[in-house]
Amino acid sequence: MKILITAGPTREAIDPVRYLTNRSSGKMGYAIAEAAVAAGHQVLLISGPTSVDVPDGVDYLPVESADDMYRAVESYLPRMEAAFFSAAVADYAPAVVEEQKIKKSGDEMTLKLVKTKDVLGAARTVFGFTGFLAGFAAETENLEINARNKLEKKGCDLIVANDVSRSDIGFDSNENEALLVFADRTERFPKAAKHELACHLISMLAV
Numbered sequence: 001m002k003i004l005i006t007a008g009p010t011r012e013a014i015d016p017v018r019y020l021t022n023r024s025s026g027k028m029g030y031a032i033a034e035a036a037v038a039a040g041h042q043v044l045l046i047s048g049p050t051s052v053d054v055p056d057g058v059d060y061l062p063v064e065s066a067d068d069m070y071r072a073v074e075s076y077l078p079r080m081e082a083a084f085f086s087a088a089v090a091d092y093a094p095a096v097v098e099e100q101k102i103k104k105s106g107d108e109m110t111l112k113l114v115k116t117k118d119v120l121g122a123a124r125t126v127f128g129f130t131g132f133l134a135g136f137a138a139e140t141e142n143l144e145i146n147a148r149n150k151l152e153k154k155g156c157d158l159i160v161a162n163d164v165s166r167s168d169i170g171f172d173s174n175e176n177e178a179l180l181v182f183a184d185r186t187e188r189f190p191k192a193a194k195h196e197l198a199c200h201l202i203s204m205l206a207v
């Protein structure tokens with residue numbers, strides 16, 4: 001199958017030397033890419049900046065901002081059969097990117113942010129994607145309810161939900177524990193290496 005994977009954080013520029021980002025390491029998405037190639041799939045990995053090695057055999061498209069990621073997914077998604085949106089895309093970005101470095105002035109400074117485009121949310125409605133669609137949810141409370149709402153709102157077949165209030169799993173960890181929320185059921189995936197979860201997710205697809 002042809003599989004698109006988004007991974008990593010995004011960087012939203014404030015000025016030429018500063019940006020807003022988040023703690024995503026990219027490890028989960030890269031593990032899915034590696035497992036997919038090992039299972040014989042053709043993989044395009046669209047990733048924000050990470051320090052993880054790109055797995056052999058993966059087509060790699062590096063991006064920086066949420067807007068870059070939106071445009072990259074828009075171009076490639078129509079020719080894909082499955083997609084895993086594991087990227088931690090910024091929900092808001094600076095309204096204005098200053099051309100020159102912002103100089104210190106008063107004691108306070110206010111940064112105006114505007115909502116970014118929801119890449120996963122556009123997959124069905126804007127890009128017309130009809131393949132298998134998996135999104136991720138990072139939650140600190142009401143994991144299953146929030147994940148199920150996301151599943152319905154974004155037209156996904158699966159939401160992989162993580163409890164990010166725990167420091168032993170998720171973000172920079174090599175391990176993960178997840179709730180796999182489907183339209184008709186919820187599965188608990190016990191704590192294991194991200195590689196194990198990646199293999200489990202890929203095994204759900206037909207080659």
Ligand code: CTP
Pocket residue numbers: 006066085086087088089090091116117118119120121134135136137138139150
């Ligand atoms: N996502 C995306 N584009 C965005 C924001 C999120 O593609 N601009 C995707 C992520 O890759 C992930 C899922 O949407 O698969 C996460 O959903 P989201 O609603 O953004 O989760 P939260 O950021 O946790 O949202 P909220 O704060 O509303 O819970």
